[in-house]
Amino acid sequence: MNVNDAWSTVHMSTTATAVMADTAVENVAIPGSDRAATARLLAPEITRLTGDPSDTAREHAEHLISLAVLYGTHPFTPLEQARTMLGLDRAPFGRLLEVFQRIPALRTAVERGPSGKYWTNTINPLNRAGALDAATYHRTAFPYSVGLYPGPTCMFRCHFCVRVTGARYEPSSIQEGNRIFRSVIDEVPTENRTALYFSGGLEPLTNPGIGGLVAHGASRGFDMTMYTNSFALTESTLARQPDLWSLGAIRTSLYGLDNDEYQATTTKPKAFDRVKRNLRGVMRMRAERGSQLRLGLNYIVLPGRADRLRALVDFVAELNEASPDRPLDFVTVREDYSGRDDGRLSEPERDQLRRTLDEFFDYARQQAPGLRIDLGYALESLRMGSETELIRIRPQTMRPTAHPQVAVQVDLLGDVYLYREAGFPELDGAQRYIAGRVTPRTSLREVVETFIQDNKRIEPRPGDEYFLDGFDQAVTARLNQLERDIADGWGEHRGFLRAARPESDGNG
Template identity: 35%
Template structure:
């Protein structure tokens, strides 16, 4: 049976699509295609038979492939405009797409090249705006206040909550001022948002157009104000939609060659461009505010696509499920280690609905950015994402071999400081014969290590690495193999003479000095070395000057400092910053005391940190530790995430991190690798040699039963990775995937690798 060929098709099932279908059906045979709202449209057609012409009919389809008409009006969800128009244009259809058209200029240009495409800027057919004289005054105000829930065109009007009022109304504003001023070279100078109100200013050749859009006003009001003249168009009804549709159906759309305002899409790219620019300008503001209505606009279309619910105009349902999605996002932003089961319990969600909401969150860029920039930002960006990118979690959970992702080489022979918080054995030091064989072992390790990651090794230790006479040779050898070593040192031995005798230092990628105070007294209180401050400061200044002389025309070693903020010391951070500036440092890493994170007294007061960070005014790069991110933004945060010995993993995670000392002993945790530290030998999982490789050790080491205080062998990274592995294991068991999207193009941003 031959299909009935219709005159025109309307794609969409919402209020505006129904209004268009009603108008067109007075003269034409109309098809309606609605994938999301098919059943509601079917019911609506039965209820609206009274206005249908007897000799005309409306056909209903749920697929674009069923369209028989050559002309199509696209009035579905704005988020679907691009793919709908693209599909129709490729089928040879002539398309009129309702505003908002598409979100990006790139998409608009692509669609313009595919066929005949118009955009529904209906005010181009208005006689009212054409009669408004060009203002003499250079300041113009346009007010557009809408009531959230009202009746228009015999239909209940609830705004499309998948877009902002700026996306929805700005095309009208630009059409209006384009008619009045006759120019299209507008610049968007400012734009701000407060919940449902958006204000912005457009400029063009001496004119300033101030616009205020409001979606939830108590009373509708629309006006153009120029000087004392007020053009109130709140109740103006001209039938511009009917005129636009008539021109479209009669192949008589105005063209620029006629000197008229044109709806042809390619002549209205400026509207798309300015709207896109405004959205980009508001995006950072929106991330900072994370205001509910903003979140709803970004998230709603994804909740609909994930079939969490079906009706975007059911305000109660929209608010309920948007609130649930926002709660999930905020939980993940605050705590990267919260399990999916805990989320389900907190929010009273079933696994099925949680999976659907998670699917929506995965598709929403705004939600992902909220998660990545919340209180847990440093955990996500500096540690979790790089680990998940490398598929290291599954290796650990399945006890599979993987060459370690990060290896600390603990090269120091002894140390001249006796720091109060250091976990090392102050009486321990290596014998001379161990030093020689140990350095040879490190050379062999460098020779056999994979070279796919230049930052695989870092040089540190419970003892001072500069005390190792073979340090320069090790650095040089690593550089020849393509490794970018970072060196942690207390700087006490970093004299000009030492640097001259150890030229390999200049082949480091980064040299970071650990600071223990801001003056001689504070240094002594921590290190018990009376000369420590003066010697380290002079060494740092000398090293910086030497670096500047040697690396004038080529990339130079990055040079900076680390400072642990202990309770009561926040007020001295400005002095630490000044020290780094005076010493010629590139960066400063500020860290929490992780030696006992279960003790809240180990951490500085949050308000003290906020006050201290506000005072910082410097050009050096400052990286704030995991728990200092929020205070650095002026907001109180949480203390370091940590585990107890009951949460420690019996096999650790050597696939991700371990340390190696000069004996070749491989330690599971970073603070366990200090020479002769009491009890730490339980966390030696093997000794490297020519016949005992990392693969041999990782494939065969035994579980270690944690004791009560064994988290003393953890640093902040060890706590972080343990929390991550426990969380991933719990999610796997619960069988609900996290909604967090792990970007594949992101690399680990080490604190001491300034951008």
């Protein structure tokens, strides 16, 4: 072997070792990983970065891996608590945090951990936009996310919905409300293409001008999602409002997998058959038009109903028959532990649901190949074999200033709601969470800036936590964590992971 061949062999061996080390580190927060072996692989990189001798580097590697596992599983842990768990003084802990930021594979490990969805779906995008810092430091900023709630009514009366029975917006409010929505759309900065979405509140498709609002948003370049029950998503609706094809995505909330389940949830007879017919029609028409519209389902796993996930796959496969060359794009599956005070499943339920999730993914690969499945925060953790516990914000941990720099919701009257589940007409207590009203003379920016600059505060009452959906809960937990870190003297490292790698835009 000549000198060049020998050098190439050594170089290839070194490269292979580095790749193996990176792979091990990237997966170290996944339950079952060999953390001791990974620490041995990581130690040389610590020595290269810091000049530490091998024994010290090995100890640091073990601490760094412990941090990756901790924040990949419990992302809202205050830094001072993490320091105490490691048993380190402040100076060496601060140095450890600096080293962590210099090793990209460790960030990846956190994002691949059981609670990685909190980072990738919520924290990282808000970090990059500066929205979390704006809320933390009480700076004025236009909301990162703006929900438009255009529906004047809803054809369902779901048993879990907080809507007041019979409550609706007067038909006379629709025309002026749609003008308000257009003005809001004109205000939203276009840098974030997914900043706008349509939801409720009440059903968006009950607004006869919804197509025009979609067209207006699309003309400004927004990739908008509509959350709908799809009961009114008929071919005649699409013929009457063709601008709905300008949406980026339609997410259909699925309330069962047969007529009986639907009626038990929505009180609407034969609603399932109609929704299924509508979805098949949209999929067929989408394929015929060559539309780029993304279509997907939102499905809630109710306690004791995990066995229905196989039927969900069968339903998707049946929909795909209407458009075999352009199948359904995605399914989001979420948990509902609302009846449990601690947000936790019992041991038997957890084991059953974990097994069911594995079977669900295997069956989906067979029956609906290519389907994107998103399990969200807690179910992803459960599937990976970690303890499943949803974030549970209580009145005592709610923020009186909320987070309008991050997200607001606007209804037909122009009222700007601070939480996503508060935007229902006549809902008891919800008016306290209105930051102000958009009018022909008052912009959304002015409403938000006035709320922040006047330091308006809403003191939470028992039950107010139900105005927060999963996103609001995660944002609140993150902001509480950031404030705790700053108060503990960790402002420079607040929130543990700071700068995030760029990710592609898009939803669904």
